[in-house]
Amino acid sequence: MSIQIEHLQYVYGAGTVFEKQALRDISLTIPDGQFVGIIGHTGSGKSTLVQHLNGLLRASSGDILVDGESIYQEGYSMKKLRSSVGLVFQYPEYQLFETDVFTDVCFGPKNLGLPKEEIEARARQAMNAVGLDESYDKVSPFELSGGQKRRAAIAGILAMKPKVLILDEPTAGLDPKGRDDILDMLADLHRESGITILLVSHSMEDVAKYVDRIIVMSKGSVLYDDRPAGVFAHWQELEKVGLAAPQVTYIMHELETRGWPAARDVTTVEEAKDAILNALHRK
Amino acid sequence: MLKDITLGQYYPADSVIHKLDPRVKLVWTMLFIISLFVFGSISCYIVVTLVLIGLIRVSKVPLKFMMKGLRAIFMLMLITVIFNLFLTPGTPVVQIWKLTITKEGIRTAAFMAIRLVYLIVGSSLMTLTTTPNDLTDGMEKGLRFLKVFRVPVHEIAMMMSIALRFIPILMEETDKIMKAQMARGADFESGGLIKKAKGLVPLLVPLFVSAFRRANDLAMAMEARGYHGGEGRTKLRPLHYESRDRAAYLLMLVYIAVLILVRIAAPVERLLGIAF
Incomplete structure (x- = not known):
């Protein structure tokens, strides 16, 4: 399922003193099966942008095409859109409300009006995918740890079997272990089911290892849209908009200025290790 | 809305x-x-x-x-x-x-x-x-004479200012939770009265949980800063x-x-x- 965004604009609180243009002329194409990172400083419009993709916010102007069809055309089913484009909000654990985890995960598919067996099969599958086994079925969601709560909330969206999964800062407020768990889980999910994943984050470090493409947003517009290495090549400009390239980028640039022929395109620690070893062998 | x-x-x-x-x-x-x-x-x-x-x-x-x-x-x-x-x-x-x-x-x-x-x-x-803060400050000072009759003027004013301060926060929270549940296919608009009331459960439970959590955090933060009621408390900007x-x-x-x-x-x- 491909998503095409055309000249999207969004204005908050139009006609009041608090009026603010949150998105300016955004045009993007997200093809099927891509793992995309959307990066931006707080208030850059990244959360606003993703809320448009499943119709929770309506653009002030511009258009969004899902599989070539405009979601703003008369009679377009928002219900269908929300089942195919799953959005996991920031701090999704605050949306849990049922008496046990399993019932909570069932909430999404139940709203799709599926038969009972299908609902439960999907819920089970989604919980397995996020690493919550049967022993968690009857536990109250309020008794889980922070990371588990978040995984339960993500399972709630996964159970709707979206073709596109959008996650708004899924690692915010988690410890390094919880963060890596979630990101590894997403990478597995992407590899196994081939769904399109949009990962919203303000940390380059988080996404560099996983994504195929990075979209950098600043003040409501798209600043860069490229492969990770291509984006990190602009590390000086990134700093100006309150972001930073991964730390390895800085090391590799420093090595280069000191006369080490290290590779420039390095984005992860693993690649950096190989590049440095290679350079050492050559000497 | x-x-x-x-x-x-x-x-x-x-x-x-x-x-x-x-x-x-x-x-x-x-x-x-x-x-x-x-x-x-x-x-x-x-x-x-x-x-x-x-x-x-x-x-x-x-x-x-x-x-x-x-x-x-x-x-x-x-x-x-x-x-x-x-x-x-x-x-x-x-x-x-x-x-x-x-x-x-x-x-x-x-x-x-x-x-x-x-x-x-x-x-x-x-x-x-x-501003809500000024309003409750004004009430506190204007009604101070009621203290003679053992009316807890400061406490009432503090409760009012906290309540007023929390209105926009809770409204924002409601909006967020509503959107999150809508993303999971929840429907808050259609259906009869009973279906609508039932549909509010996914909104109200997280809202109450978050309100209690916030109240707890606030009480803790106030105590950590030495709040112990109105006795001997001074104002940053006294009213003149x-x-x-x-x-x-x-x-x-x-x-x-x-x-x-x-x-x-x-x-x-x-x-x-x-x-x-």
């Missing part, structure tokens, strides 16, 4: 009314409301209207913003007007089937409508030009009366005096030859 409520919302602008001491505004508003009910005549309402228009102009708050608050009481107003219109005994003017509209009914209904509108606009004028505040009190006396005079002289009624 929830954004239509103007009462308790601050509109930032640079005007004399914004700068006034909150106590002055509280007393003014109270007196204004009393005056609406005590001086019920056409001439008096003309004076009140002029004063209200003048105050709105001085406050620099757009009229549109003030009228928003009226939307919330529209139904209440409609019911009041209809009841007064048909149920007041007196000289009949129009008779449709069993319903009679009397001269007195029209008069009471019109006065009631005007009173309600002015009451809302008048109090909105205060809340729109005063300035010359503009004294002028405002003076204007208030003038306003009352003019109303009393107009009530007695009743120029409009005399002109139109209506009994008063």
Whole structure:
């Protein structure tokens, strides 16, 4: 399922003193099966942008095409859109409300009006995918740890079997272990089911290892849209908009200025290790 | 949806009314409301209207913003007007089937409508030009004398300011949770009353959980900063009366005096030859 965004604009609180243009002329194409990172400083419009993709916010102007069809055309089913484009909000654990985890995960598919067996099969599958086994079925969601709560909330969206999964800062407020768990889980999910994943984050470090493409947003517009290495090549400009390239980028640039022929395109620690070893062998 | 409520919302602008001491505004508003009910005549309402228009102009708050608050009481107003219109005994003017509209009914209904509108606009004028913090500060200081009667003035003021502060936070939270549940296919709009009420569970449970969590955090943070009630607590910006505040009190006396005079002289009624 491909998503095409055309000249999207969004204005908050139009006609009041608090009026603010949150998105300016955004045009993007997200093809099927891509793992995309959307990066931006707080208030850059990244959360606003993703809320448009499943119709929770309506653009002030511009258009969004899902599989070539405009979601703003008369009679377009928002219900269908929300089942195919799953959005996991920031701090999704605050949306849990049922008496046990399993019932909570069932909430999404139940709203799709599926038969009972299908609902439960999907819920089970989604919980397995996020690493919550049967022993968690009857536990109250309020008794889980922070990371588990978040995984339960993500399972709630996964159970709707979206073709596109959008996650708004899924690692915010988690410890390094919880963060890596979630990101590894997403990478597995992407590899196994081939769904399109949009990962919203303000940390380059988080996404560099996983994504195929990075979209950098600043003040409501798209600043860069490229492969990770291509984006990190602009590390000086990134700093100006309150972001930073991964730390390895800085090391590799420093090595280069000191006369080490290290590779420039390095984005992860693993690649950096190989590049440095290679350079050492050559000497 | 929830954004239509103007009462308790601050509109930032640079005007004399914004700068006034909150106590002055509280007393003014109270007196204004009393005056609406005590001086019920056409001439008096003309004076009140002029004063209200003048105050709105001085406050620099757009009229549109003030009228928003009226939307919330529209139904209440409609019911009041209809009841007064048909149920007041007196000289009949129009008779449709069993319903009679009397001269007195029209008069009471019109006065009631005007009173309600002015009451809302008048109090909105205060809340729109005063930050919730200032408002509760003003209340605390203005009502300090009640301490003699063992009324916990400080605690009440603190509770009010916390409650007011939490309104926008909880509204934002509601919006967020609503969106999150809508992303999971929840439907808050369609269906009958029972289905709608049931549909609110996914919204209310997380909202209550988050409200309690926030209350807990706030209590902890307040204690960590040494809060132990009002005893011996000082203010960052103590309230002082300035010359503009004294002028405002003076204007208030003038306003009352003019109303009393107009009530007695009743120029409009005399002109139109209506009994008063």
